[in-house]
Amino acid sequence: MGKRIGVEVSIAAAEAAALADVDVIAAYPITPQTHIVEHLSELVADGHLDAEFIPVESEHSAMSCCIGSSAAGARTFTATSSQGYALMSEICYIASSMRLPIVMTVANRALSAPISIWNDHADMMMSRDTGWIQTVAENGQEVVDLIFHAFKVGEDHRVLLPVQVNLDGFILSHMIEPIHMPDKAEVDAYLPPYKPAMRLDPAHPVSMGPVGMPDIYTEAKMAQDQALRNSKAVIVEAWKEFGDKFGRYYKPVETYKTEDAETIIVSMGSISETAMTAADALRAKGKKVGVARIRLWRPFPEAELFEPVKGAKNLVVLDRAMNFSGGDTGILGGEVKSVLFDQNHHPSLRNFFVGLGGRDITVQNFEEMVEKASANGGKPVPYEIINVRD
């Protein structure tokens, strides 16, 4: 039946990968890393996990190694963060194009400069267009659950794509939380052994990752885009099965008190817990505030997001990464705005940049943002960086 324990979220993530019976972990163990790969290396070294742990010379090599092992038919896992992700990113595009179901956790942190190891979503936003399925966790339990879900979805023969599980750096990765860890039999009942659809096998030779001339590249990208778009149904189905087995149900967009809300905060990740506290505080003052949290970042849940927010007057959309001179919104702000644009009636939108490079976001910040959104009167206002000293 598993058990509920107090555990650092990174350690729990490593234990989840081990429970998923990974065959290969390739990782570069230096800052910015987390205890995720450190603990996996311990599990392998101590004989608790029968897997290959390949310590490579860079994150670029880590993902290259993962591509090789996944292509050979091994269940493959890695973890990274910020600058490490940046170095790895070239190979991430290749992993999704080659349709290899690698699972990776990214402890989201700011990108330098100035040098920062603290939490924001710059690395996640950088990874937006790599073609990976991307989920975003709110708390430690969700990190663990999303890792099982990631293998389940990525390896499904209707999907066959790599999956990135995002968790806020430090705020989640280095926090000790109460987490229910399932036992191996429960995980096995949910996650069958990996059966590759195609693999490197001398008995059946294939060439993976060949050149694509101009007469085929467009078709290759069309096929890849369709695969990612079509994965949404499997993602939702795998969450339903997870809920039926483990009792925790997930969906692409989580809502909190949105039914009668006049102002809805649209957010991603652990900041949403503060947003819910702020919503309660504002409701105590008579303001109808709710929260819509995006759990599925790619494929983007357009309909699932519009449905709960369509009746609101104002949206407060939170971006946790810069979008330098990219029009009047941040990245999430722009995506939400594109969902609203085609609708006849939709809420007005205020977009705020918050929590950059580890800056705390307080309930008071939320109150300020909700106040500004309500005062907007539906007129378009460019994004604003909150809590910046003049």
Next chain:
Amino acid sequence: MAKETGIMSWKELELGNSITRPGNAGELKTGDWRSMRPVTDYEKCTKCGQCYIFCPDMVYKKNAEGYYEQNYYYCKGCGICAHECPVSCIAMVQEGD
């Protein structure tokens, strides 16, 4: 990417654009961008086979009489055969003329 790629739909691509039939590069038409084509004067040809040996794209093939003939499906018009021919029996002719 099995058959001539130019006519494939995105739905026909193998998973991850993999090549599942080894050696199918021979089906790829690579001789459609030359501007000059090699033409052999078989009156002068001595069947020495230098064109066959030097051709980087396996364009030449020996026929029943022992002469080497071009397969323009692969020929890019590089002119190496014409340059190497010891009796100068290969002329590079403008495409479209």
